[in-house]
Amino acid sequence: MANHPHLDTADADAELFDLLRIPSVSADSTRRGDMRRAADFLRAKLDSLGFTARVDDTAGHPVVYAERLKAPGKPTVLIYGHYDVQPEAPEAEWLTPPFEPTVRDGRVYARGSTDDKGQAYAHVRGAQLLLEGAGELPVNVKFLIEGEEEVGSRNLEPYLRAHADELKCDVIVISDGSRFAKDVPTVTYGLRGLAYVEVHVQGASRDLHSGSYGGAAPNPINALATIISKLKDEEGRITIPGFYDGVHELTEQERGMWRGLPHDDAEFAASIGVDALPGEAGYSTLERLWGRPTLDVNGIWGGYQGEGSKTVIAAKAGAKISMRLVPGQDPHRVAELAKDYIESLAPEGTKVEVIDLHGGQPVAMDLDSPFIAAADRALERVYGRRAAFARTGGSIPIVAAFRTILGAPVLLVDMGLNEDAPHSPNESFALDDYHNGILTSAYLLEELAK
Amino acid sequence: MANHPHLDTADADAELFDLLRIPSVSADSTRRGDMRRAADFLRAKLDSLGFTARVDDTAGHPVVYAERLKAPGKPTVLIYGHYDVQPEAPEAEWLTPPFEPTVRDGRVYARGSTDDKGQAYAHVRGAQLLLEGAGELPVNVKFLIEGEEEVGSRNLEPYLRAHADELKCDVIVISDGSRFAKDVPTVTYGLRGLAYVEVHVQGASRDLHSGSYGGAAPNPINALATIISKLKDEEGRITIPGFYDGVHELTEQERGMWRGLPHDDAEFAASIGVDALPGEAGYSTLERLWGRPTLDVNGIWGGYQGEGSKTVIAAKAGAKISMRLVPGQDPHRVAELAKDYIESLAPEGTKVEVIDLHGGQPVAMDLDSPFIAAADRALERVYGRRAAFARTGGSIPIVAAFRTILGAPVLLVDMGLNEDAPHSPNESFALDDYHNGILTSAYLLEELAK
Numbered sequence: 048m049a050n051h052p053h054l055d056t057a058d059a060d061a062e063l064f065d066l067l068r069i070p071s072v073s074a075d076s077t078r079r080g081d082m083r084r085a086a087d088f089l090r091a092k093l094d095s096l097g098f099t100a101r102v103d104d105t106a107g108h109p110v111v112y113a114e115r116l117k118a119p120g121k122p123t124v125l126i127y128g129h130y131d132v133q134p135e136a137p138e139a140e141w142l143t144p145p146f147e148p149t150v151r152d153g154r155v156y157a158r159g160s161t162d163d164k165g166q167a168y169a170h171v172r173g174a175q176l177l178l179e180g181a182g183e184l185p186v187n188v189k190f191l192i193e194g195e196e197e198v199g200s201r202n203l204e205p206y207l208r209a210h211a212d213e214l215k216c217d218v219i220v221i222s223d224g225s226r227f228a229k230d231v232p233t234v235t236y237g238l239r240g241l242a243y244v245e246v247h248v249q250g251a252s253r254d255l256h257s258g259s260y261g262g263a264a265p266n267p268i269n270a271l272a273t274i275i276s277k278l279k280d281e282e283g284r285i286t287i288p289g290f291y292d293g294v295h296e297l298t299e300q301e302r303g304m305w306r307g308l309p310h311d312d313a314e315f316a317a318s319i320g321v322d323a324l325p326g327e328a329g330y331s332t333l334e335r336l337w338g339r340p341t342l343d344v345n346g347i348w349g350g351y352q353g354e355g356s357k358t359v360i361a362a363k364a365g366a367k368i369s370m371r372l373v374p375g376q377d378p379h380r381v382a383e384l385a386k387d388y389i390e391s392l393a394p395e396g397t398k399v400e401v402i403d404l405h406g407g408q409p410v411a412m413d414l415d416s417p418f419i420a421a422a423d424r425a426l427e428r429v430y431g432r433r434a435a436f437a438r439t440g441g442s443i444p445i446v447a448a449f450r451t452i453l454g455a456p457v458l459l460v461d462m463g464l465n466e467d468a469p470h471s472p473n474e475s476f477a478l479d480d481y482h483n484g485i486l487t488s489a490y491l492l493e494e495l496a497k
Numbered sequence: 498m499a500n501h502p503h504l505d506t507a508d509a510d511a512e513l514f515d516l517l518r519i520p521s522v523s524a525d526s527t528r529r530g531d532m533r534r535a536a537d538f539l540r541a542k543l544d545s546l547g548f549t550a551r552v553d554d555t556a557g558h559p560v561v562y563a564e565r566l567k568a569p570g571k572p573t574v575l576i577y578g579h580y581d582v583q584p585e586a587p588e589a590e591w592l593t594p595p596f597e598p599t600v601r602d603g604r605v606y607a608r609g610s611t612d613d614k615g616q617a618y619a620h621v622r623g624a625q626l627l628l629e630g631a632g633e634l635p636v637n638v639k640f641l642i643e644g645e646e647e648v649g650s651r652n653l654e655p656y657l658r659a660h661a662d663e664l665k666c667d668v669i670v671i672s673d674g675s676r677f678a679k680d681v682p683t684v685t686y687g688l689r690g691l692a693y694v695e696v697h698v699q700g701a702s703r704d705l706h707s708g709s710y711g712g713a714a715p716n717p718i719n720a721l722a723t724i725i726s727k728l729k730d731e732e733g734r735i736t737i738p739g740f741y742d743g744v745h746e747l748t749e750q751e752r753g754m755w756r757g758l759p760h761d762d763a764e765f766a767a768s769i770g771v772d773a774l775p776g777e778a779g780y781s782t783l784e785r786l787w788g789r790p791t792l793d794v795n796g797i798w799g800g801y802q803g804e805g806s807k808t809v810i811a812a813k814a815g816a817k818i819s820m821r822l823v824p825g826q827d828p829h830r831v832a833e834l835a836k837d838y839i840e841s842l843a844p845e846g847t848k849v850e851v852i853d854l855h856g857g858q859p860v861a862m863d864l865d866s867p868f869i870a871a872a873d874r875a876l877e878r879v880y881g882r883r884a885a886f887a888r889t890g891g892s893i894p895i896v897a898a899f900r901t902i903l904g905a906p907v908l909l910v911d912m913g914l915n916e917d918a919p920h921s922p923n924e925s926f927a928l929d930d931y932h933n934g935i936l937t938s939a940y941l942l943e944e945l946a947k
Binding site: 253254255256261262263273315326336353357359371440 | 526703727782791794809918
């Protein structure tokens with residue numbers, strides 16, 4: 048694999064390693080200079096490829112923007128990536144220095160190697176490949192490479208709004224995650240959304256002695272437990288009235304496709320140290336993780352949490368509850384439904400208040416979309432096999448922002464693997480995956496031109 | 498009230514405040530030195546009154562023991578109290594520092610002011626009053642003031658056994674609770690017992706991302722809520738199998754007596770800021786508080802409790818659960834029943850462990866006892882009215898041990914009020930009640946001599 052007349056892997060590796068040597072840790076305020084160096088590195092490279100490239104300041108770290116619009120009548124593709132990396136701590140656990148890329152067994156070990164410098168740079172080298180071959184790109188290409196993904200992309204949404212006209216495009220391509228498995232090229236076509244609420248239960252106006260008052264005073268912790276227990280039925284279905292309204296049911300096509308993926312429940316359970324994977328009845332694990340909404344309490348508190356015993360009936364208790372959403376659900380509507388239902392469950396003598404903390408829209412791309420078909424063809428050319436079409440249970444908040452602000456669909460073509468250990472010590476990227484990523488990027492642009 | 502030729506209230510107050518300044522929190526292992534200081538303070542005071550006084554070490558916090566046996570042929574009265582106090586948390590809710598006694602509107606605010614330093618010290622000053630008047634005590638008096646009441650008095654029982662001969666007495670007097678109402682001097686003839694357990698729920702072996710795992714990973718917080726919700730039925734009855742076995746039902750005499758007490762549900766509810774008093778169906782509020790067993794969650798924790806949102810599925814969650822018991826129930830048996838039932842409720846994929854933290858036997862005294870009559874007369878001398886005969890919902894676990902090991906009846910003459918807010922922030926003690934408590938103690942010793 049990864050054979051192409053114009054692919055100079057030694058040069059592609061050497062350049063990536065130079066980028067990996069820059070310790071562009073966005074969370075570390077002492078490294079602002081390194082952040083700027085990484086941005087300049089990318090700008091200079093894209094400039095050398097004939098892109099109109101610049102570094103734009105933001106309230107935080109700068110954004111690299113570059114465009115080459117020489118394919119009139121052809122689609123415009125926006126490629127997003129990020130040049131910032133996670134902090135390297137705990138540094139003692141690295142076998143080789145985090146900012147000195149080192150190759151062992153065909154993998155380059157360095158902070159940012161897979162997340163996301165390696166994957167973003169594969170797109171840069173993909174464009175180079177096409178330019179060195181055909182001399183021009185088959186589509187119009189825009190690069191947007193930010194420096195704050197690892198700290199919440201807090202300045203990206205304002206940037207998108209301010210540059211919405213300039214960033215206009217037909218499709219957005221992102222490579223910032225993991226393929227389903229080593230031998231499974233993957234297109235991710237859906238992300239769950241999120242509704243996140245906080246529940247406050249008030250009982251008496253002060254903490255009470257459980258001896259003197261136990262039997263007559265409302266207990267907000269018992270009340271909260273009762274409320275939470277009523278949010279799902281015995282079958283694991285969420286009982287909030289209206290919660291499932293509009294939910295796009297999984298199609299037989301999707302269920303069949305996912306059944307074909309190499310997933311093993313026992314292995315998955317063992318990987319998190321449990322002996323069962325409870326969830327909504329009637330759905331497989333992957334279906335529940337990717338295609339069904341869920342509800343989890345993320346935190347709970349009330350009364351005495353210290354050592355030993357304290358005989359208190361607390362005045363208040365609280366919990367944080369999140370719901371993962373699927374296409375057809377709206378975070379704010381779901382939060383409203385949850386608020387109405389949870390508040391209606393207030394047991395006698397208690398007051399319950401629900402606060403909408405934040406939400407994120409679910410995203411799914413139409414499986415019949417020509418962009419997905421193009422990605423499928425590109426991956427088949429690289430790997431010699433058809434891609435898997437997966438969704439993911441998590442949310443990537445900026446994906447929803449791209450859709451909302453730029454109005455274009457997002458294509459997630461991940462090049463990494465979970466075993467790359469992004470965010471952990473000894474993060475790595477298989478050079479094979481990097482080289483295949485370069486080809487994937489080039490072929491994807493070619494296929495998108497068709 | 499509280500007039501007596503030898504009662505120097507200013508001096509009695511100042512001495513109590515010195516004791517309240519010592520943060521003798523028995524649950525806090527960093528305060529062992531303060532525990533010792535409080536014990537020494539009491540020993541020195543009793544020594545100065547001519548008692549033979551000492552501080553005895555135990556496996557936990559020390560016991561103060563003092564005796565003055567100068568009334569041959571007269572009864573021997575053992576006065577019990579405790580110098581340890583509840584933790585001050587949540588400290589932010591105190592209007593003035595918990596260990597800096599502050600007088601507002603005739604009340605001293607401080608942790609331990611009513612529970613039990615104030616009430617125990619009233620007895621010390623009661624003895625002083627008699628010694629300064631008649632020059633001698635009318636009965637033989639023994640003081641036993643321990644330092645582990647708030648953590649289950651776990652070393653008192655061995656202490657009683659080891660010193661059973663020395664502690665021999667005709668009656669035991671304890672003031673560690675609340676009178677029925679401001680104008681109702683009260684003799685308490687029954688106490689509920691206590692079984693206190695801690696529940697640990699384990700899900701995955703590590704915290705998980707709720708996006709990547711929500712829908713398949715067991716959630717220990719949801720599991721814990723479900724378990725708690727199953728501990729009572731819709732009628733407020735506890736569902737632990739065998740829980741009610743052997744419970745002594747209330748007699749018609751008791752129910753009638755209590756109906757005659759000045760109790761108003763609406764006022765009671767208003768006093769704790771609630772609009773309902775939920776509890777077991779078929780019983781009045783006083784019956785539920787004094788004569789029926791209950792179950793309350795005293796603390797709960799798990800996952801993210803900070804500001805904002807964190808999308809985590811916690812690896813574990815926990816709760817502290819106490820059950821108040823009535824005569825006929827045994828704490829260790831109830832804890833065993835609770836353990837078996839709670840562990841049997843473990844939802845799929847979770848492991849549940851229940852730990853028996855501590856327990857206390859329920860107690861009821863014979864209503865026809867001559868000691869009760871003496872207390873009745875003493876209270877009439879102080880308050881100008883007959884005492885009410887009540888039970889109390891709280892537990893003094895060692896009362897049962899006193900009965901069993903020393904073989905003497907226990908007389909509960911409470912000086913506090915519920916509005917003192919023991920165990921809560923801003924615990925206080927009316928100075929009036931403290932001064933009346935000093936007189937009550939002195940008159941009670943006189944009446945017991947008759």
